[in-house]
Amino acid sequence: EVQLLESGGGLVQPGGSLRLSCAASGFTFRRYFMAWVRHTAGKGLEWVSSIADNGGRMYYPDSVKGRFTMSRDNSENTLYLQMDSLRPEDTAVYYCVKTGMSGSHSGPDNWGQGTLVTVSS
Amino acid sequence: DVVMTQSPLSLPVTLGQPASISCRSSQSLVHSDGNTYLNWFQQRPGQSPRRLIYKVSSRDSGVPDRFSGSGSGTDFTLKISRVEAEDAGVYYCMEGTVWPFTFGQGTKLEIK
Numbered sequence: 117e118v119q120l121l122e123s124g125g126g127l128v129q130p131g132g133s134l135r136l137s138c139a140a141s142g143f144t145f146r147r148y149f150m151a152w153v154r155h156t157a158g159k160g161l162e163w164v165s166s167i168a169d170n171g172g173r174m175y176y177p178d179s180v181k182g183r184f185t186m187s188r189d190n191s192e193n194t195l196y197l198q199m200d201s202l203r204p205e206d207t208a209v210y211y212c213v214k215t216g217m218s219g220s221h222s223g224p225d226n227w228g229q230g231t232l233v234t235v236s237s
Numbered sequence: 238d239v240v241m242t243q244s245p246l247s248l249p250v251t252l253g254q255p256a257s258i259s260c261r262s263s264q265s266l267v268h269s270d271g272n273t274y275l276n277w278f279q280q281r282p283g284q285s286p287r288r289l290i291y292k293v294s295s296r297d298s299g300v301p302d303r304f305s306g307s308g309s310g311t312d313f314t315l316k317i318s319r320v321e322a323e324d325a326g327v328y329y330c331m332e333g334t335v336w337p338f339t340f341g342q343g344t345k346l347e348i349k
Binding site: 160161162163166175176177178211220221222223224225227228229230 | 238268272274276278285286287288291292297329331333334336337338339340341342343
């Protein structure tokens with residue numbers, strides 16, 4: 117059974133940083149593209165980042181480019197999201213998601229339970 | 238970015254009756270590889286989203302066959318042949334053709 121367990125969420129002030137982690141199990145982690153998707157009350161579901169199976173390519177939307185950095189450790193089956201220069205509009209539930217072996221085009225086929233990030237003074 | 242527009246945003250349905258959700262994209266979702274990456278997700282209250290349909294009409298394992306997807310180009314539909322109580326929740330379409338991938342705003346299905 118695929119399991120994705122996020123951690124690292126919490127309350128942070130605007131301009132601050134936070135690092136999310138996602139421990140993956142139940143599948144061959146190194147063979148799959150992975151991603152982070154967030155859910156906000158105002159904008160609904162939004163892709164935050166996507167990373168290739170070998171970690172060689174990352175993709176970000178303009179809303180987080182230059183502030184968020186996604187990475188993975190295939191030896192530890194762990195996904196990371198480093199979030200810097202956080203803004204109130206980054207407040208959301210962040211989901212770690214598993215996607216396909218050749219890309220994320222078909223969307224997430226498995227989702228974690230989500231971790232809440234609140235950016236507020 | 239591709240804008241995904243769902244309708245209706247609220248859908249009250251009687252148990253056993255059919256339901257249909259429309260999703261329109263601001264540009265064609267036909268990818269250069271020939272596939273059309275239009276996917277559907279269900280989010281039940283208190284749960285994480287779950288994928289139901291990928292590439293327009295392929296149903297995920299474990300998804301009841303009362304769920305079906307159809308469409309092409311920019312117009313897509315999710316249909317539920319006979320709504321059951323467990324189908325209550327929010328449904329999202331998502332395009333995976335043009336980065337950054339985008340979701341529709343969601344359709345809340347409630348049981349009357």
